[in-house]
Amino acid sequence: MDRSAEFRKWKAQCLSKADLSRKGSVDKDVVELVQFLNTRDQFFTTSSCAGRILLLDGGINGFEVQKQNCGWLLVTHKPCEKDDVIVALKKANGDATLKFEPFILHVQCQQLQDARILAVRSTHGLEVPLSHKGKLMVTEEYIDFLLNVANQKMEENKKRIERFYNCLHHALERETMTNLHPKIKEKNNSSYTHNKQRNPEKAHAQCITKENDKELENDDDDLGINITIFPEGY
Amino acid sequence: MDRSAEFRKWKAQCLSKADLSRKGSVDKDVVELVQFLNTRDQFFTTSSCAGRILLLDGGINGFEVQKQNCGWLLVTHKPCEKDDVIVALKKANGDATLKFEPFILHVQCQQLQDARILAVRSTHGLEVPLSHKGKLMVTEEYIDFLLNVANQKMEENKKRIERFYNCLHHALERETMTNLHPKIKEKNNSSYTHNKQRNPEKAHAQCITKENDKELENDDDDLGINITIFPEGY
Numbered sequence A, B: 001m002d003r004s005a006e007f008r009k010w011k012a013q014c015l016s017k018a019d020l021s022r023k024g025s026v027d028k029d030v031v032e033l034v035q036f037l038n039t040r041d042q043f044f045t046t047s048s049c050a051g052r053i054l055l056l057d058g059g060i061n062g063f064e065v066q067k068q069n070c071g072w073l074l075v076t077h078k079p080c081e082k083d084d085v086i087v088a089l090k091k092a093n094g095d096a097t098l099k100f101e102p103f104i105l106h107v108q109c110q111q112l113q114d115a116r117i118l119a120v121r122s123t124h125g126l127e128v129p130l131s132h133k134g135k136l137m138v139t140e141e142y143i144d145f146l147l148n149v150a151n152q153k154m155e156e157n158k159k160r161i162e163r164f165y166n167c168l169h170h171a172l173e174r175e176t177m178t179n180l181h182p183k184i185k186e187k188n189n190s191s192y193t194h195n196k197q198r199n200p201e202k203a204h205a206q207c208i209t210k211e212n213d214k215e216l217e218n219d220d221d222d223l224g225i226n227i228t229i230f231p232e233g234y
Helices: A003-016 A028-039 A082-089 A112-117 A140-180 A182-198 A200-212 B003-016 B028-039 B082-089 B112-117 B140-180 B182-198 B200-212
Strands: A043-058 A071-076 A095-109 A120-122 A126-129 A225-227 B043-058 B071-076 B095-109 B120-122 B126-129 B225-227
Touching (some): A028 A140, A082 A140, A095 A112, A095 A140, A140 B126, B003 B043, B003 B095, B043 B082, B043 B140, B126 B140
Antiparallel strands (some): B043 B095, B095 B126, B120 B225
């Protein structure tokens, strides 16, 4: 079997498996993006989260939230209200922590060159210890303030998903164009190499945004996401 | 110039440049690791942080700490005491946030195969809004509790750096051995491919730890770090 057929087989296997996440389905806010990637022959997604607010009941000393012994007191992909957290905190026995986890996406690709856009992690999170051995360490006023911050991050996160989706569309359209007109490709490659040598991490974002989306030019953080790569060979 | 010579030239250029970080030097706890990587022909480091506790004075609504308008009220690579934070918080005008940022390391490599170990990010952080428009939103008791958590994370982070350094040593020694005895290589590759298909992200950590370090076998989190790759071609 050639490499391309092998990748197709692997993709089919992975996409036909049951969704093993707690939720059991792709989050609403990234369904379109995930479906878009999975229609492309060279990609498939292996996991994603649109972004969520979590309340975890962790170990006794507030230090390490180990997966095996941490309880999920609350999880939501929508804005969250103080009362929901107050009620959930009552069930905490150990050290409860409120987290905001932004958009995350893992993508497998057939060729290394496609890995430029693959796997995305955002940098704007929250991780706030709230209780110690079941005792609340903050006021209700603080929880209200904190949820305001978390909900704003959730809102901004949604915008970033949209921007990423738009940029991805542009990039893949451009790639299709490039394949039809190889001269453009040459130009792109040299620009890309230049970015890479200044800042390898940022370059990944720039290779999507810089040339394709003028509105992002003044954004210091580009897409506001880190892009990492999982080419098929690794 | 061949690819290898080009990489050497690029490495020499990068390493001869002034350190543009605020601190202006490599953090003590990662000096040995950074030096070790830079002695290898196939690698060089582009940035690193051993882990730090930061207090930032952010924008007015506590939402986005933009680099251009955020003030660093406090930064330390050592355990931190409550009074240091209390004093520093008095200088806050906006929304101050306490962060613990764990070990981070960016490495460039000459060949894709070396990228398996490159660029490391740890997952155990803290990001805690403490004040709003200059007004403290938590008690001193909470700050004490929070710093206890942060300092424990700092301690754990140090151990993870040591484990990573040890694992890296093992992996590179093994690689040298493998190059001398190609039969071992074949065995390693098949094991690696198997890991990859289950979980591409975790596989990166496992390819270092799984075979080389028995003490890590029961650690659900492997090294407790995410490994991402920046091969030279990207």
